[in-house]
Amino acid sequence: MALDPIHLQYAMRRHGMDHDRYAWSMLTDRPAVRWPGDKPLAVWVNVSLQHFPMNPAAKVKLPGSMTMPHPDLRHFTLRDYGNRVGIWRFLDAFSRFAIQPSFAINAELAQRYPALMDAIRARGDEVLGHSWSMDTPHHGGLDIATERATVQQSLAVLREASGQPVRGWLSPGKLQSTHTPELLKAEGVEYFADWVNDELPYRFRTAEGELWNLPLATEIEDRFVVMDNLHDEDSWARQVIDAFELLLAEGREQGGRLLTLSLHPWVMGQPHRVKHLETVLAHIAASTEVWQVAPGQIIEAFAAQQDAA
Template sequence: MSLDDDYLRYAWRRHGYDHDWYEWSMLHERPAVRWPENKPLALWLNVSVQFFPLNQRNIPFKVPNGMTMPYPDLRHFSLREYGNRVGIYRVLKALDHYGVTPTFAVNTQVAERMPYLRDALVERGDEILCHGWNMDHQHYGGQDRDEEAELVKRAVGGLRDLTGRDIRGWLSPARVHSPNTPGLLVENGIQWFGDWVNDDMPYPFRTDKGVLHAIPLSTELEDQFILCNNLHSEASWAEQIADACDFLLAEARQQGGRLLALNIHPWLMGQPHRIGYLEQVLAHVMGSGQVWSASASDILARCQASQE
């Protein structure tokens, strides 16, 4: 059976990608990035501070890591709340002990509902990015553009008002978004987002409203992905991150700076039986003396300056 002629005349058939979101390029062929103090590896440690509603809408699909039992699923609701009441303080203590600069991905409804936590994060002075309104308000293909525009505006504007901070970054709930989302982010003054995980370094991302930047936040090394999706042990999680760190360090020495992007959740890593594994990871990563720990926006700015 032969292919239809229309297949061979596909308008986007060319070397590289079949879209215009960003340029085709191979990582090892790009200009080398240099981090401060000539350190080969940058660390973006992202702490996801989330609110999962008890009465989920689950539109357009069931919320990842959300409620799983019949309403009211107090078991899972209270476990998620544990992270914002108890676990996050253990995480903060560990990060400070090892000299790690975190970035906080905050649902706007967390800042609205939990002023004690919002104020504690603001007082630290670390970067805060918008993680959407809450984990049950997803952005998706087929969503009405005006509806999504209102949601982005409410989430980003609300977080700016509640924190008094210049919110420059975005991470979509469940890391899903519609074709309209990137442009809406630009319209609301967002400079970068972490949804796409197709690289080890930041890169420019085109939208119909201007240039956005993508800073890939690894899914493969995320605590919930390894522990909850892959059902690996905490020891395996720590080993995988150590392996990634060592490999990226070696690659960076040969090809230029690399980025280790780690996403953690206080309701997982802030548990008393897991916090020791987070400390083990931080000790390994920061113990080399070759890692620059910085906010996501500072990493992007340095990457851009290095390539000018």
């Protein structure tokens, strides 16, 4: 039986890709980027502060979620360790090496750890929305009203707790439904970091208006390398530094590049691992060719160049 021709018809079929969320282009074909101070490399360091419920109810289980029969104290308390102990090692290291991080925060965590939120608020570091908890994934099939309420509640709590407009968003597990970009834009979010298919920001179209995607790399994320790929901590540090050096070289030759680093205090905040984080931060801090700033500043600088082009 022949396949009905209707199955081969798709109105969005075109050169490059079959959607209109963003313009198709190759990185090497784009105009050279110039970061402030003519620095060849911008660096964004993001810390995810997360609450993993002990008895997750969502059908979709996110990386790091409980895996043992309830009560999974073994994994719950390890995640909790990051918010009680590991994060303070992070904050100390950021101060010593003059690194300006951002924090993607589950709104439920902001309520559970007010002292931690006070510390972040006092530092003035940029805060990103990170949904309600690690049990509220944004995924296909999720009811739009439920997702809208989650986005609204999460942003309302974080904006109150941080005293910031909260312009950025990182979805738990970097998962999205088909509605997520529109819901974010409707609530005043200006950029998200879920799509990792580039090394520079790009404009992202939604029915509510334009967003920016600021790719937050997965391949050198601490949890992905150490927990999923089972590489040791020294290997993780070498991989980050290798990425740093390559992007720096490309930035000198081809125009500005961007290194993004995703961290979790329950992973690299461990006493046997934190020295490897410090090695990475020291390497970044030692370079005079780096523009190391908050993600909102990267978006502003990049957007200004694109608008002027």
